[in-house]
Amino acid sequence: MADWRGRPKIKIAKTKSEWIWDILGTVFYIGGVVSLLLLWGELPDKVPAHFNGAGEIDRWGSKWELLMLPGMGALLLLEAIFIAMGWRSWFGMWFVPVVVGGIVLQLVYGLITLRKIR
Template structure:
């Protein structure tokens, strides 16, 4: 049973609104890139990349539809979680006075994680198509390193900001 916490309506911050636009645009870009390149794609496309960013497994071009589907489900599910910050996990020092600060920080972590993952999925799909078409050599390890670093920064920054709430 969840502890009784205030259920507050707190407007999204500018960064959350902007991140949602980027996340939704990434889903749209992913889908459109698949549609526009579908007929040009060979029968097999990369389905997995190793740590060096090289394709090491191949499958049907229909496998390209998996990441957009996951991105849509992720976006919807995490959007629901985002709208219920009172149900997130908080330290015992949560009070009615500091709840708005905790809720905003927790919601931003969920929002930014959702949208960074969506952008990362779009990057993987687009790079997979480019590899399949012979226009790229691999995933491009630098891009993945940047995504994981941004994700780590989002989570660590949010946790640090929450630790400073009195």
């Protein structure tokens, strides 16, 4: 099998430790999402969003901001899967992950922070 430039594509099997770290990361990610969903009804509308160096809360945010991290994690996972699958064009290999990771996530974060809690 060759890549889009005609060079041979080498398939390297994952090591045992790579499989362990993949499974461990997946378990922690899914566990975090599940625990957030289970506790969602008990969360207050305002949650601490940032702490200063002394550990004091200096910004409060909506509980909806808590969904941002699992969402970014899912997008990064999709990007990693697409890159690992080896898209056959320069567009698929670099442009889409850069646009999704660099621009869309910043726009979503900007929209969330613009919607201030009243």
